[in-house]
Amino acid sequence: MRVVAKFGGTSLGSGDRINRAADSIAAAVAEGHEIAVVASAMGNTTDDLLEEIQFDAADPDRAEIVSMGERTSVRMLKAALSARGVEAIFLEPGSDRWPVFTDELGEVDAERTKEAAADLAADLDNVVPVITGFLAEGAEGGVTTLGRGGSDTTAVMLGNYMSADEVVIVTDVEGVMTGDPHVVEGARNVAEISVDELRNLSFRGAEVVAPSALSYKSDRLDVRVVHYQHGDLLGGGTNVVGEFESLIDMREEPLACLTVAGRAMRNRPGILSELSSALGDSDINVDAVASGMDSITFYVDETVAERAENILHQEVIDEGTLSSVTVDDDVAVIRVMGGELPNQPGIISGLVNPLAEAHINIHDLITSATSVALFVAWDDRERTLEIIQDHLS
Missing domain, CATH: 3.40.1160.10 (Acetylglutamate kinase-like)
Structure with missing residues (x-):
C-alpha cells in the first residue's frame, strides 16, 4: 500500500x-x-x-x-x-x-x-x-x-x-x-x-x-x-x-416563505427552537431558515404553507415577544454546491451581479461553508438557473 x-x-x-x-x-x-x-x-x-x-x-x-x-x-x-x-x-x-x-x-x-x-x-x-x-x-x-x-x-x-x-x-x-x-x-x-x-x-x-x-x-x-x-x-x-462534487440544483417544487416578526425576539432565548419544534411536531419539514434582527423566516413546501401559517400564528398569539406572521408563496430555490466555493473570492457577487443585470430580484440568499442558496420568484427560476450555469461553466 x-x-x-x-x-x-x-x-x-x-x-x-x-x-x-x-x-x-x-x-x-x-x-x-x-x-x-x-x-x-x-x-x-x-x-x-x-x-x-x-x-x-x-x-x-x-x-x-x-x-x-x-x-x-x-x-x-x-x-x-x-x-x-x-x-x-x-x-x-x-x-x-x-x-x-x-x-x-x-x-x-x-x-x-x-x-x-x-x-x-x-x-x-x-x-x-x-x-x-x-x-x-x-x-x-x-x-x-x-x-x-x-x-x-x-x-x-x-x-x-x-x-x-x-x-x-x-x-x-x-x-x-x-x-x-x-x-x-x-x-x-x-x-x-x-x-x-x-x-x-x-x-x-x-x-x-x-x-x-x-x-x-x-x-x-x-x-x-x-x-x-x-x-x-x-x-x-x-x-x-467521498469527494467534493460541484453541483447546481434547482428544487422541483415551489416553496412558501413564512416570516415571523417581533422586535424583542433577538433577546428571547429559545425562540428559534420553539418555532421550529412547533412545525416539526406537525410533520412539517423546514427546507431552510434565515434570520434577521427582528424576524425569522422559514421556507417550507408550498403545499403545507396554510397549515404552517396557522401553527406559527398560534405561536405568535401565545408568545408576547412576537408581533405577526406573514406568508409569501411561489418561491424557487437554486443551490450551488462545491468544495471550491470558499476558495473563490467574489463568488457571491459573481452570482448576484448577473441576476441584477437581468432584473431578477433575489428573495433571499443563504450561505454555508460550501454552498450558496438563492431564493427567487418561481417565474424567474429557469432564467436564474440558466444565468448561474453560464457563469459557473
Missing part, C-alpha cells in the same frame, strides 16, 4: 514524539508499504518565528524565515529514520527532487507539481522522502508558502498526485470528535465522516484537517485522521470519505 503520512507540529513537538513518529514509519516500511512523509514545523515554531519578525519584511524574506521550522523537522525526522535503518532523504524547496511548485501568481502549479510528484512516487520502494509541508518552490525559485494549514494541503495534494492509497493525518486528536474534548464532556471519536461534513466543520472552527487540503481529496483516495499516540499509521482514527 502507498501511504502519504503527514505529521503535525504537535506530533513532532519533542524528541520523544519524533521517535514515536519514526517508529510508526519504520514499522509500516518493514511491513512492505511505500511511505512518503510530510512534516510540519515542530510545536509552535512557525508562530514563534512570525512573532519575532518585528520589522517590515518582504514576502520572500518572510517565507525564508518561517520555512526554518519545517526545514528543521525534516532533518530531525530523516535522522531518526536513518537511525532505525530506514533509507530516507529530506526534501525542501530547492532540492533536486522537490515536488511542490507555485506559479507567478503564487497558486499551485498543478502540472509541474503532478509531474514532480509522479517522479518521486516511482522511487518509493527504495527510499522514504521526508518532505517539508507548507512550503513550495516559486516560479523563479525561492520559497513560497501554501498558507495556514499548508502542511495538510501538501499531504493530500501529494497523496492525490502520487496515486497514493491513503493519506494519514497524524495530529493531537483521536480523529474527528463529536465535540471539542477540551470543552465538552463525553466527546468521542467519529469512525467515519464525509468530506462535505468535515469541510463545513473546518470552515467553522474545527482544527482537524485544513479546508484547503480537502479540495484535493478524490473518491479513490482515502484520508484518515489519527492521534500521534496511536503509534500505528495503518489503522484507527477517523476515515474521511
